[in-house]
Amino acid sequence: MAMTQLQEMGRRAKEASRSLGAMSSQRKNEALGAIAARLEAEAESILEANRLDMEAAKLAGMSPSLQDRLLLTEERIYAIARSVREVARFPDPVGKVLSGGVNPNGMRVRKVSVPLGVVGMIFEARPNVTVDSAVLCLKSSNACILRGGKEAIRTATRLEEVMRSALEQAGVPADCIQLVKDISRNSAAEMMRLNQYLDVLIPRGGAGLIRSVVENATVPVIETGTGNCHVYVDASADLEMACRIVDNAKTSRPSVCNAIENVLIHRDVAEMFLPMMKKALDQHQVQLRGCPETVRILGDCVIPASPEDYDTEFLDYILAVKIVGSAKEAIEHINLHGTGHSECIVTRDYENSQRFVSEVDAAAVYVNASTRFTDGGEFGLGAEIGISTQKLHARGPMGVEELTSYKYIVEGDGQIR
């Protein structure tokens, strides 16, 4: 039976991943350096490809904020190249002895970190994700198969060519980095079931994409990035601080997953807090969608919230507001409606703070700090390939360590059991 194009890519990726597993840190870092240098040297041809994508996007009526995500500039390309050089400076996550010892029968057992093998990524239109994913995989000795959005296909194709030629120049198999050119539903569906070649599949994008991958994939998946995040303002909160945190978590960058979509307010402070919060958010024209009590307090400027609003990741200047009677009720609301990403309590009450961090089921729980800190860089992982919202394998920001597995190596002299 003839192989499909994707199976053939998988076969080549698997083969390339074998040579990566045994590759020295130095060789990998030289390849990363070559990628950075080539990106800079080829900036003009990359920008030319990006211009074609941008023209098509404008013709297709893409929204300005999405256009901004698609756009590359010379400055952005240089920033990408800098981040590639930063990844090269990370310690090598592969080949570390995680534990080990000598068994009573004399066998030497050690647990050693190894690459996952071949990583599949399905993502949307941001060109930098193409490079970020490829270099984090390379650093962790994984081959990767990347499938981006069709809006960025010309840019991504050019970035792939540039990276592959850099790999060849550094003596690393070019098939360590492969881009899927056939951006059809079929190619996504086939990737989700490419168990023979893919060791893991990481979807990065909107809730619809993530759901579709979780529903349909037989390849092991790491869910990332859906963030229906909350700030809970406790009865004992420093209301000035709560205001600063809500404002920062909502408006500093509304389109990212660690931005909040909801604020829960204890009834005892709602009358005082709501006008303060509204005043701060009005500076960014944030639309409020509130429960009946919120509407009663703030009046007509608040849109009555529908039940769906509490389950929606707006990624926009919109905030759902709900008044609750206790920290317990806030925790229950969060565990029911949250996506397990980042959750915050603002409080001066010790017991409530401890209860919140213990009972809220999320990758990152905050006391008196903005949810916007959930980020690989902020948590000391260097760059990140995504933020996991599941509990298996990795939770929260995933860096190069999270792209590894381990194996047990047992050396004996004839031991039997």
Add this chain to the structure above:
Amino acid sequence: MAMTQLQEMGRRAKEASRSLGAMSSQRKNEALGAIAARLEAEAESILEANRLDMEAAKLAGMSPSLQDRLLLTEERIYAIARSVREVARFPDPVGKVLSGGVNPNGMRVRKVSVPLGVVGMIFEARPNVTVDSAVLCLKSSNACILRGGKEAIRTATRLEEVMRSALEQAGVPADCIQLVKDISRNSAAEMMRLNQYLDVLIPRGGAGLIRSVVENATVPVIETGTGNCHVYVDASADLEMACRIVDNAKTSRPSVCNAIENVLIHRDVAEMFLPMMKKALDQHQVQLRGCPETVRILGDCVIPASPEDYDTEFLDYILAVKIVGSAKEAIEHINLHGTGHSECIVTRDYENSQRFVSEVDAAAVYVNASTRFTDGGEFGLGAEIGISTQKLHARGPMGVEELTSYKYIVEGDGQIR
């Protein structure tokens, strides 16, 4: 919409898991002690339930080796109770600070181990798995929903009753341990898609069960226990040692996943090794299925191997044999046909040993020792809930540590980004 029975079990498990998350180690260990004591005190009623299962199994014509897996005796119950007390003595895997520090902005960030939440197990007819799974979950603060095989349903139901009454006696919610009584295909299919309540699903059993779960589950799965394992006898091998290792790995317990199903032999030593190996395996009437060269050397006593034989987990006194031309060819064969469980090279050649452990893609790779050592006890994890053959989350034997995730706890005093 009315909840199904399984949804209702899921809801109760989720609720019980919340109280487990904050439970002290001492309380959990007391509950484990109560379970052990109850199992011993109720031995007679458990044996009575088991007798009914055994009678039905005999009537249904179950094979003697499967009957032996289903059978409980007083001695076996006492052994199970002892292993429960052993689990109680393990260190608590939950609440450990895995890393942490103070960020430049003064926020205190720590990464703390937490339970997975609710663990679903789908397994077959071994009654001890019911208890092992439940107590390992309890130790790691996870609630569990167990679905065993219908052949053991009376035994499993009685074991569940005994364990739940012990939990109640110790002041722990009984719903931490729940058994699915409806052993239909429907209940298995529903469990595989119970994402709202199950945090992970662990299938334990034959290749067919595992495949079905991987194909159909939307809940994150940890694949376990399919072991198509190999011993490769290198040209430089100590042939006496190779003989001992092959014999032990095949015949000491053929029905388990770390037993070998294949032996690969370097051509240079095949003429000398095959008769030695046959003589040892003849003592256990092991059937050999060989490649044409093997048949030529050993003659008619060898059945010609079909291509499927190299992909079959016999779990029986059957061994597939193949002669290869190099360590490289052996490694390629193993990476193509193995299931990523346990693989062994017998060699005196340093370079081949290093190449084998580096290039063979499996949970455990052995030099000069039997694959039968792949086991939670042998690797120092205490008891095990299964042996993972995937690379995400956990690989190889999984103990209580592997039943945990982690969360980031961030404490600040108003930091914004």
